[in-house]
């Protein structure tokens with residue numbers, strides 16, 4: 104079963120991407136700095152307006168909304184039809200009901216809202232496979248693949264396609280929590296050592312590494328249980 108096709112994960116991701124801080128984390132001593140991950144990572148692209156941007160593994164689409172502020176066209180692709188449909192619903196209505204699990208069988212219906220100032224009409228959501236992207240997808244000024252690599256059966260196939268997807272001088276941001284798991288990626292597709300030197304080995308012929316740092320994120324499971332995870336962010340410029 105693909106967990107990303109479930110209503111449970113759809114609602115967790117709608118809250119993760121579009122929930123207000125108070126809707127996600129009611130605890131004043133909680134890790135506030137881990138909130139707003141899908142926005143923070145897009146802010147790492149260089150400033151300025153661009154033509155085309157791509158959000159690969161976009162889930163329910165918050166980073167695509169953020170990219171639409173400065174890109175004339177955003178293509179947002181995810182393998183999960185449930186997630187793509189949720190992104191389209193946010194795009195159409197500007198808000199969405201989320202069934203938020205509090206504990207046990209206790210749920211609360213809340214409304215999450217699209218961010219003000221984004222340009223959702225610029226986004227084209229589509230279902231697709233990041234390892235088998237359609238040939239006519241074209242190339243982009245900015246490509247984001249957030250927390251996707253370690254969810255792919257063959258991450259090296261996406262890395263091999265990236266030089267074609269990013270125009271010379273264009274930017275690529277990859278984030279990965281390096282949570283390599285056999286349920287997603289057979290072990291022979293994992294990095295042999297640490298993830299960063301593996302990424303350098305795969306990408307440096309075509310991309311210059313501009314920066315690397317750590318970005319925490321927080322996914323709420325219940326009112327009292329959260330996933331706090333730290334992603335490795337790398338930013339690259341196409342040679």
Ligand SMILES: C[S@@+](CC[C@H](N)C(=O)[O-])C[C@H]1O[C@@H](n2cnc3c(N)ncnc32)[C@H](O)[C@@H]1O
Pocket residue numbers: 107141159160161162163180181182183186231232233234248249250251254255
């Ligand atoms: C851990 S989530 C990250 C989502 C989002 N980028 C974020 O940072 O919150 C992984 C996402 O990758 C998607 N995904 C998994 N395999 C994929 C594939 N082969 N092609 C495209 N998307 C895929 C999942 O459906 C899910 O939305």
